[in-house]
Amino acid sequence: MSTPKQAGSRQAGRRGLFKLALAGAGAAAAAPFAASAAGAEQAAGAAYGIEGQRKADLGNGTFINPIVSGDHPDPTILKDGDDYYMTFSSFFSYPGVVIWHSRDLVNWAPICAALTKPLGSVWAMDLVKHEGRYYIYIPASPNGESAIFVIYADDIRGPWSEPVDLKIAGCIDPGHAVGEDGKRYLFMNGVRRIALADDGLATAGKLEHVYDPWRYPEDWVVEMFAPEGPKLFRRGKWFYLVSAVGGTSGPPTSHMVTVARSASIHGPWQNCPHNPIVRTQSADEPWWSRGHATVIEGPGGDWWMVYHGYENGFRTLGRQTLLEPVEWTTDGWFRARGGTLAKPMPKPKGGRACPSGHALSDDFSSDRFGVQxxxxxxxxxxxxxxxxxxxxxxxxxxxxxxxxxxxxxxxxxxxxxxxxxxxxxxxxxxxxxxxxxxxxxxxxxxxxxxxxxxxxxxxxxxxxxxxxxxxxxxxxxxxxxxxxxxxxxxxxxxxxxxxxxxxxxxxxxxxxxxxxxxxxxxxxxxxxxxxxxxxxxxxxxxx
CATH class of the missing domain: 2.60.120.200 (Jelly Rolls)
Incomplete structure (x- = not known):
């Protein structure tokens, strides 16, 4: 996301329009299109799933991007045992903050929506689990000015709490991290940081600048510098800070993924010698402005990046969710191995394919508001x-x-x-x-x-x-x-x-x-x- 972006609770027993479920489109709604969808299964080197919609899993051990098609930008992904959960910016659409589930990083289906109380535009969140509780840190603009809220739940499917205002003004793109001392922090665009209380529902310090992001050469064609989207994880002795620069729109070669690391959550941070890890280098590539990445361990122990990008010729579809393999180098850094994402790639090792996608058709036979x-x-x-x-x-x-x-x-x-x-x-x-x-x-x-x-x-x-x-x-x-x-x-x-x-x-x-x-x-x-x-x-x- 670029700065600033203009673009809840599911209470137990709440009925009516905002009672969320996947029942919005039943078998009767999907049936009329089953034959035509099946006939298109392998057209143009792609697979087609429910109602003929695009499907990442090609059915032969490989997949083709996007893993979630359509407007699903700023992905934040959580590994929770054998399960993966992901949500995206939902901006002015409500119910919003729809949470998706997978067990193989390729096949994804929505399971619930976490936010029903309008907060204005919401974007670039962070979905985390800490000491058995789920949290979503949400930038929003309920009054036209950016602020950071948090909602929480003991079950990923809800009910989710009412939004809690953390009273952090002028910041976007929160990334949650736990330091070597067990203390919790939010990193935000800039890159800036603020300490959190142990329960994650209030701040416990002042906002401070902690890292000068890596800068690209001046002659690169980008939208703007815009350091944003910090996402942190720990592997071995290192904390890795994955962030974006270049702007999420503008020229196709704008957005990119960069990495820094530190032995302590308090720094100092060292820029990766391979930066940028991911960048669209030509408008001829199939995916433009690739960035806002989260790095995640796959079900079989291999490693992957999830991020967004615009499809060449189809900016109308918004920023779609992409998956790319990474490999660890002997010096403790990692590199992207997917190239331009133009071709099918082997699926992540291990894991199990779960239901993928969801029907958009709706016969309105249920009194439930489907997540579509x-x-x-x-x-x-x-x-x-x-x-x-x-x-x-x-x-x-x-x-x-x-x-x-x-x-x-x-x-x-x-x-x-x-x-x-x-x-x-x-x-x-x-x-x-x-x-x-x-x-x-x-x-x-x-x-x-x-x-x-x-x-x-x-x-x-x-x-x-x-x-x-x-x-x-x-x-x-x-x-x-x-x-x-x-x-x-x-x-x-x-x-x-x-x-x-x-x-x-x-x-x-x-x-x-x-x-x-x-x-x-x-x-x-x-x-x-x-x-x-x-x-x-x-x-x-x-x-």
Missing amino acids: WSFFAPGPNEAQRARYDGNSLVIQGKGASAADCSPLTCIVGDRDYEASVVLEMSGGAQGGLLLYYSQRAYCGIGFSAEQMFTYHCSEEQGWMREKMDVKAVHVKVANRANIVTFHYSHDGKKWIKHPWQMEVSGFHHNVFGGFLSLKVGIYSAGKGQVRISQFRYRGLPPA
């Missing part, structure tokens, strides 16, 4: 807008149009995909299907009971309004390599192609800021309600 869904920039009472009713989700309108309605969104990770939904508007509401980056960048089509609306270039195109009688409408979007086509139908059988095919390759951070991605969104605006049913998603093989 989140409201964008919700207010404190956003959950009250929605209720389950039969096999549908009814959402009260908000705002006047797609521009100011906090749409319901889900992250997608496929280069090519298709999504559809059935909408029924009542009481003067307007509802529709969007591809949504932020309030500044979106496109889609919407309907009231009397007319159709077209949104492109982040505004309604009034000249394209079309009068029509609408009771219920089926809406479908296909995105093929950033070329977007909408269809609609009044009966689900005869489809009408919307006349405007939209090009969306520029809907990303370098144009609109925010460090986000282009998501599928469903919106409900106005004074009435929109009834949502039969949401279907499938990844498509390359054309």
